[in-house]
Amino acid sequence: MAHTTFTPEGQKTESFRLLSGHKIPAVGLGTWRSGSEASHAVFTALVEGGYRHIDTAWEYGDQNEVGVGMKRAIHAGIERRDLFVTSKLWCTELSPERVRPALLNTLQQLQSDYLDLYLIHWPFRLREGASKPPMAGDVLEFDMEGVWREMEKLVKDNLVRSIGVCNFTLTKLNKLLGFADLIPSVCQMEMHPGWRNDKMLQLCRMNGIHVTAYSPLGSQEGGRDLIHDQTVERIAKKLNKTPGQVLVKWGLQRGTSVIPKSSNPERIKENIKVFDWVIPDQDFEALSSISDQKRVLDGEDMFVNKSEGPFRSVADLWDHED
Numbered sequence: 223m224a225h226t227t228f229t230p231e232g233q234k235t236e237s238f239r240l241l242s243g244h245k246i247p248a249v250g251l252g253t254w255r256s257g258s259e260a261s262h263a264v265f266t267a268l269v270e271g272g273y274r275h276i277d278t279a280w281e282y283g284d285q286n287e288v289g290v291g292m293k294r295a296i297h298a299g300i301e302r303r304d305l306f307v308t309s310k311l312w313c314t315e316l317s318p319e320r321v322r323p324a325l326l327n328t329l330q331q332l333q334s335d336y337l338d339l340y341l342i343h344w345p346f347r348l349r350e351g352a353s354k355p356p357m358a359g360d361v362l363e364f365d366m367e368g369v370w371r372e373m374e375k376l377v378k379d380n381l382v383r384s385i386g387v388c389n390f391t392l393t394k395l396n397k398l399l400g401f402a403d404l405i406p407s408v409c410q411m412e413m414h415p416g417w418r419n420d421k422m423l424q425l426c427r428m429n430g431i432h433v434t435a436y437s438p439l440g441s442q443e444g445g446r447d448l449i450h451d452q453t454v455e456r457i458a459k460k461l462n463k464t465p466g467q468v469l470v471k472w473g474l475q476r477g478t479s480v481i482p483k484s485s486n487p488e489r490i491k492e493n494i495k496v497f498d499w500v501i502p503d504q505d506f507e508a509l510s511s512i513s514d515q516k517r518v519l520d521g522e523d524m525f526v527n528k529s530e531g532p533f534r535s536v537a538d539l540w541d542h543e544d
């Protein structure tokens with residue numbers, strides 16, 4: 223259930239309570255492929271847009287810029303304790319002894335003493351210097367339990383407030399739940415009307431795990447153009463909202479937090495104006511019935527080696543569940 227609150231500037235906003243006891247703001251700013259624009263985007267989002275949630279990752283190569291943007295916002299009067307900052311442990315760091323150094327490096331880049339949320343970015347371990355697509359020997363065995371134990375220690379040591387995973391399947395999440403002392407607070411996964419990911423959403427709900435929807439607008443060029451989808455456009459016109467706002471709101475009405483990326487100041491501000499209206503049931507159902515269901519980010523280019531394995535197809539990556 224979402225909780226409504228107000229920012230110090232009086233802007234209405236929503237958040238969800240996590241298993242860890244902390245709250246995650248319902249809309250966050252995505253920063254993948256924001257590059258050198260990340261610091262300006264983060265500053266604009268925090269100071270002009272009323273965002274309090276920023277999503278980044280070591281792999282995005284933008285953590286220094288995100289840190290600069292946050293620092294500038296803090297100088298402008300925003301309190302660090304009111305921010306929710308997510309980062310992710312990259313695939314080359316997926317061995318127990320590499321978890322803490324990776325986190326400390328991320329904290330240094332972000333100029334922060336702690337993270338609000340640290341996620342396993344993808345459940346596949348890569349050799350440092352792995353090629354894209356991977357060559358033989360690039361994808362290594364992943365000790366999920368050993369890595370998770372180290373993530374749990376980061377929480378005990380107050381370096382991280384909540385921990386979670388991304389891009390997990392039912393099989394992998396059930397495996398993790400079998401040994402976890404700390405149940406993941408968040409599962410982050412691709413989710414939009416073109417890829418509802420219903421089975422994972424249901425498993426997370428059953429276990430009280432909050433879901434964050436990534437690529438809520440269908441991602442960037444080469445992704446899925448949901449902004450110009452007929453159903454989305456029709457409903458946006460009817461509600462006098464933009465397609466971007468309808469897509470964000472669809473995720474919120476499913477009980478997920480949503481992290482649209484933009485480096486355009488107007489679109490950054492547009493994407494969070496979603497708290498004082500609803501998508502009526504009939505339109506919500508229409509958005510939830512788009513028939514062409516397909517992942518945009520299937521991981522093939524990063525993890526599949528068709529001849530050498532260990533993952534020889536996209537279906538292998540997703541445990542043949544799609």
Ligand code: NDP
Nearest residue numbers: 252253254388436437438439440441442466482483484485
């Ligand atoms: P999104 O679905 O958020 O789409 C971003 C694209 O939409 C950009 O091209 C952006 O351009 C454009 N855009 C933004 N707002 C609007 C709008 N209102 N109208 C029209 N176009 C708009 O894509 P992402 O794949 O970036 O996903 C969001 C975030 O999720 C990422 O940035 C990242 O933080 C996270 N993520 C996590 C993953 C994981 O493995 N855990 C994987 C993928 C994403 P412009 O910037 O010019 O506005």
Ligand code: 1BO
Nearest residue numbers: 254279281343519
């Ligand atoms: C390569 C990482 C995908 C976006 O999180």
